[in-house]
Amino acid sequence: MTRSSADRLRRLRLLMTLLVTVVNAAVLIVLAVLVIGADADRREQDLDAGLQVVTSSVLRLIRDDGRGEISTAAVAADELNDRCPGFAVLPGGPGQFKGFVSDGGGCPGVATANLEVQVQAAVKSGTQLRGFTTATDGGALRFRVEPFRQGGRYVGGVIAVADASVSEAEHDRLTLLVIGGCVLLIGALGLAGHVLSGRAIRPAAAALEQQEVLLAETAHDLRTPVAALRALAETALRNPAERADLLPRTVALASRMGGIIDGLLVRARLAAGVDQLAVQPVWLDQLVAGVVEDTPAGGASVTVTTAPCKVLVDPALIQRAIGNLLDNALRYGRQPDQQAVVQVIVANGRVTVADHGPGVDSALADAAFDRFGTGGSSSGLGLSIVRWVAQAHGGTLSAYNAEEGGAIFELALPVVPGGA
Template identity: 60%
Template sequence: MSSPTTNRLRRRRRWLVLLFTALTAAGSMVFGWLAAHLDAQVGEQRLDGELRRVTSTVTRLIQYDGTFITAFVSEDELNTRCPQFAILPGGTERFTGYFSQQQCVPLDPAVLAGLAAEAVRTGRLLSGYVRGGGGELVRVGAEPFRDSRGQYLGAVVAAVDAGPERARHNRMVLFVVTGCALLVIAVGVAGQLFSGWAIRPAVAALEQQEILLADTAHDLRTPVAALRALAETALANPTQRTELLPRTVHLAGRMGSIIDGLLVRARLAAGVERLAVQPVWLDQLVSTVVEETPTDGAQVTVTTAPTKVDVDPELVQRAIGNLLDNALRHGRRPGDAAVVHITVAGGRVMVADHGPGIDASMAQENFDRFSSGGGSSGLGLSIVRWVAQAHGGMLRVYNAEEGGAIFELVLPSDD
């Protein structure tokens, strides 16, 4: 279950991803609009260039010496090619208009005449869009021409079908929109993935911190309560202080061991505990741990085979000590002394007890804490699991067929 702190961190991550994606979307929209606008201008300039080529050439071919002469115009190849053109009067001097032989798009002559009159009136090149006879979008350009006296007589009006250019522009706009949409989606997905990857260590650290605090409170509650009870009893009954003092010292030592174990686990989880790996005879290490551990009347047997492993001896010694301590504390029947058997072979340490066994639902490796039928807090076993994983091994927990629990610590072996 996620804590409120980690949930807030994840919410902030989502808001940051949304903000980053929104900024990318806004930037993509601006870029798309600019690209479409520039492409439209380039398309119009391309069409106007074709029209200008026609109108400028035709105006040079026109002759006027009191009579309008189009002989050279009719002989030029432009007369039979697109864009089509027309020579129309637009000033006070009237003459019969001339239309090129090739009709590329149907146009209303009245529209062309109006463009010619406007070009003559303004004295400059005009361009724009009109609709053809069939509703086609047509780009037109009108260039006025003068007589020998410098007076405007009329204008050359050229027209070209703008449909292909508009279709090309629409395809370009669709490509840009699709590309921007895919970019925004990719940025959102990448932001979600990379932000998750970036905050994963922080989330893990927060979760480990909260687990550590919960473990500390859980595992210290009972000994602290017992220590307080002993202190209150000693205060109320001075004659029992001699009897209560050893128990108080024992509880204080147990609390120190719990705190030490919690710190080791926290350092392992945070990755700040560096392994001092060296070749170690695992069978000898286990035998040493058993010899140094008070059994309090319990029966402990050890069966070993020479096994060499590359591990941090201090951490592995702590892990084996935790397994043995767990078996001595909780691996017994009510009223009976604990019976523990340890087997070492092939990089494996198996600790079997004759207790009530373990809850199968809590015996999975992916649980941070373990719980035994005897009421173990699970902290010691959790540390064992962390030590095993730090060495590339594992901790297996299962019940024996004849009863009791078996804890199997597996470490990489040189065998």
């Protein structure tokens, strides 16, 4: 199904919202990754700073016993031995010296084999090592290894370990908060973008929709007179003797088409805010009587009952609205194989047009006023024009069924005080 220009513009709004949301999401995701990464680095640095204090202090306590052996006696006697973080002084290879593991009361336990692997790697590379390992209870531990020399070569290392589970739990909470905040912010930015793009596009969409309505109404209103004009021209071509009689009718149809075009242009200018309604006091009964008199009935029975009343309206637009109501009743307000019977009543600023057709389906009564909608005796677009004229004047258009059958359309307009 072909989309209208206004529909395509509204679809563009969704694409703009999606684009803005995707761009914002990408930026927020990058920021979230940077924030989470920075937090992880900061927490590791905090743990490493505490571990460095321990390893540096222990290194100063390691002695050479004078026989070429490593002594950890001073380490065992120091208060660091009873505090967390726990540590160990381990050889870089078998048979070098006897290792020492701190008491570390209350510190997370870790397998000595895991510590030996890390110390041997640091001794082999001759550099400090940092990383994570697993405690005996399955928790996360942060370790730091500083190798030390004896006789010009690395022979062992001091490794300190600290409980990282609390830091990791706090980091996980921060990660969830950042992710949740990003999701909420992306949703809020998407909603804001949708609202703002809607406000930006709404005037253009309304203008396109008005343009489409104008084109549709032009085709609707000109279809009948154009067909009649063609029929007259073809008749004149086939019967030259009748041209004198057909010419006045042709001129009248051309004039009617010009009036229709002028009316549509007026509506377009009014809708665009270029012009204002040419409102003036008008005798509604006389205006309606003139419209009925100028409308070909085609053999239908049309009766008019009026009471003098004066209204504040734009005469040209009201003439067109009354003409559409009357045309709607003549076209659709009849039973099969019968001529239409139409009654027009004017009183108290109201124009009532009743017919004896099939009536209006109650389920489609509102749709009867929508452009291109059809329900019962509705001609669709013609009634939408009448409703627009009524609303432009601050009036209303109503439709309902008569008890004895047939549809009733009632146009209510503002009355001049004391003019009824």
